[in-house]
Amino acid sequence: MSDPQLTAASLCAKAGLSASIDATIRNLDGRHAIMSGKYGDKPAIFRLALSDKAKSANSETWDELTRVGPFMQKGPNRIAQGLDNLGDGQLLISEVAVGNPYLPYLKKTDPLHSRRLAAWLYQYAAPTIEGRDARADFWLKQARKSSGKQPFPRLKQSEDQILEIMQSLAASLKGRTWRVAITHGDYHPNNLVWDGTHLTGIDIGGSSSLPIYKDMARCLVHLARRDSALSDEALFGVDQSLIRAFSEKFELSEWERQTALPFFIGFECLIKVEQPNAPPWRLKAAGALYDSFVEDAKSL
Secondary structure, eight states: OHHHHHHHHHHHTTTOOOOOEEEEEEEETTTTTEEEEEEETTEEEEEEEEEEEHHHHHHHHEEEHHGGGGGGGSSSSEEEEEEEEEETTEEEEEEESSSEEEGGGGTOTTTTTHHHHHHHHHHHGHHHOOOOOOOHHHHHHHHHHHTTTOOOOOHHHHHHHHHHHHHHHHHHTTTTTEEEEESSSOOOOGGEEOOOEEEEOOOOEEEEEEHHHHHHHHHHHHHHHHHHSSOOOOOTTTHHHHHHHHHHHOOOOOHHIIIHHHHHHHHHHSOOOOOOOOHHHHHHHHHHHHHHHHHHTTTT
């Protein structure tokens, strides 16, 4: 066993748990180590904190898993349940989600995909949805800061236009009440596992209220950056059938569809900077996304 595995096994033994560690999936020195094994007879994931920050993150994730677990344990929409939390966050143990990443299953021939994506996010967010004063300046500042790191001049030129559009949308948001909720925080098909019947969310860690439109936009832009679409319809550079599914499930008002959601689509365009070694297809997809967003946003 490696040192992280020995440490995790020792923590389990001290707690009197019947657990075994099989392999290290990822080891980020100084941050955390993620391992696979068994908790009793259940396949499990063990997340060992290697810093105080990671320990705090484990505790927050545990709180969120125990909050959400009871209402996302049965039915088609689920999360990988939390199993144990040792040492106040030193070792977080959770279920292994059964199935495979959802992204490869997404095909234009099945309209249920859009509805499933919307339904999972709605079930997660619904219990905590509430109205709050719209505060767009924070998000605009983060988008501007991230865009400043864009290494590709062609994309940076489009990003400058997106920032201008976001500024205009931010002005329209002033005085509005938008909806917030505790949501996934990084919602996209690679953080969902599909077994043919159940859609299971992984990488759960959010514990603060965010505008509900952010996770919708995260999912939409994630697909567009990978040149993946659920239909032949597009709006703001992203899949329009998925916009429609989110709008229907969350009962978005016209201003939410025309102002709040586009604002966060713009935010998600800018917050993920393409790496200098990004492959040509990725840059092409990003460029098409940006150009379409700018073109469609002109009509707002």
